[in-house]
Amino acid sequence: MAFLEIENIYKNFGKTEVLKGINFSLEKGEVLAIIGSSGSGKTTLLRCMNFLEQPDEGKIKVNGETLFESGMQFSDREAREKRLHFGLVFQSFNLFPQYTVLKNVSLAPELLAVENSEKKLSRAEKAEIFREIDENSRRLLDMVGLSEKIESYPCELSGGQQQRVAIARALAMKPDILCFDEPTSALDPELTGEVLRVIRELKSSDRTMIVVTHEMNFAKGVADKVIFMADGVIEEIGIPDEVFGNPKSEKTRAFLEKSLENP
Ligand SMILES: Nc1ncnc2c1ncn2[C@@H]1O[C@H](COP(=O)(O)OP(=O)(O)OP(=O)(O)O)[C@@H](O)[C@H]1O
Numbered sequence: 001m002a003f004l005e006i007e008n009i010y011k012n013f014g015k016t017e018v019l020k021g022i023n024f025s026l027e028k029g030e031v032l033a034i035i036g037s038s039g040s041g042k043t044t045l046l047r048c049m050n051f052l053e054q055p056d057e058g059k060i061k062v063n064g065e066t067l068f069e070s071g072m073q074f075s076d077r078e079a080r081e082k083r084l085h086f087g088l089v090f091q092s093f094n095l096f097p098q099y100t101v102l103k104n105v106s107l108a109p110e111l112l113a114v115e116n117s118e119k120k121l122s123r124a125e126k127a128e129i130f131r132e133i134d135e136n137s138r139r140l141l142d143m144v145g146l147s148e149k150i151e152s153y154p155c156e157l158s159g160g161q162q163q164r165v166a167i168a169r170a171l172a173m174k175p176d177i178l179c180f181d182e183p184t185s186a187l188d189p190e191l192t193g194e195v196l197r198v199i200r201e202l203k204s205s206d207r208t209m210i211v212v213t214h215e216m217n218f219a220k221g222v223a224d225k226v227i228f229m230a231d232g233v234i235e236e237i238g239i240p241d242e243v244f245g246n247p248k249s250e251k252t253r254a255f256l257e258k259s260l261e262n263p
């Protein structure tokens with residue numbers, strides 16, 4: 001049994017068929033890169049996995065637990081719980097402008113700890129939980145190279161630094177699978193390297209990641225598996241050497257040729 005199983009996901013927006021039967025699986029610790037032209041459904045697929053959209057059909061299983069299947073009904077609270085299995089880093093950072101870097105990372109785990117506690121926490125219990133969250137947030141910010149900036153506000157950071165905060169913030173929720181939607185495409189070229197380096201360093205045997213990206217060299221170097229999406233289907237899936245070096249599909253070949261011309 002794979003760690004993540006995606007079976008036959010369909011999603012329409014009105015008459016537009018966006019996902020037309022998506023199937024793939026990932027083992028724990030694998031990194032999947034998703035490439036494909038604009039409008040092929042990459043973001044919609046990530047949004048379905050993160051319960052920001054509900055698929056019309058299909059099944060999503062993580063670590064043996066069925067999080068979604070056709071016809072399943074769930075409350076907003078249940079959707080929020082399911083969403084916790086996935087972390088999502090957006091193209092546009094989406095930090096809270098009114099909070100410091102440290103607070104951006106610690107806020108969601110603090111809210112969750114209070115919401116999840118069965119009983120009313122005593123002041124001492126709350127202080128202990130918040131101390132652990134604070135420690136973990138500082139550790140994560142250190143890991144993404146931002147120890148110096150914990151008291152800064154998002155507007156005082158470069159785009160690359162803001163994106164690294166967003167990565168620390170996603171990690172703070174301890175997701176099973178960390179997803180990135182074109183994490184460098186809003187950045188000036190000189191800032192993409194620092195963000196890609198952080199993502200590369202996150203790769204480890206127990207961290208499963210999905211990265212939608214236009215950075216072909218990054219995908220080649222970091223991914224264990226590559227999916228090429230076209231018109232709402234997986235046109236090709238394989239190891240990077242196969243997909244980039246010897247694509248089976250004519251559409252993949254044409255896409256790769258075009259992206260070499262216009263990187
Ligand atoms: N909320 C929505 N309502 C209606 N149509 C939508 C919605 N979200 C996405 N779509 C449509 O679904 C299709 C796929 O969009 P999606 O954003 O998933 O593509 P993408 O592969 O991420 O593209 P890009 O590379 O430009 O980010 C597009 O035709 C888009 O217009």
Ligand SMILES: [Mg+2]
Binds near residue numbers: 042043044181
């Ligand atoms: Mg997109």
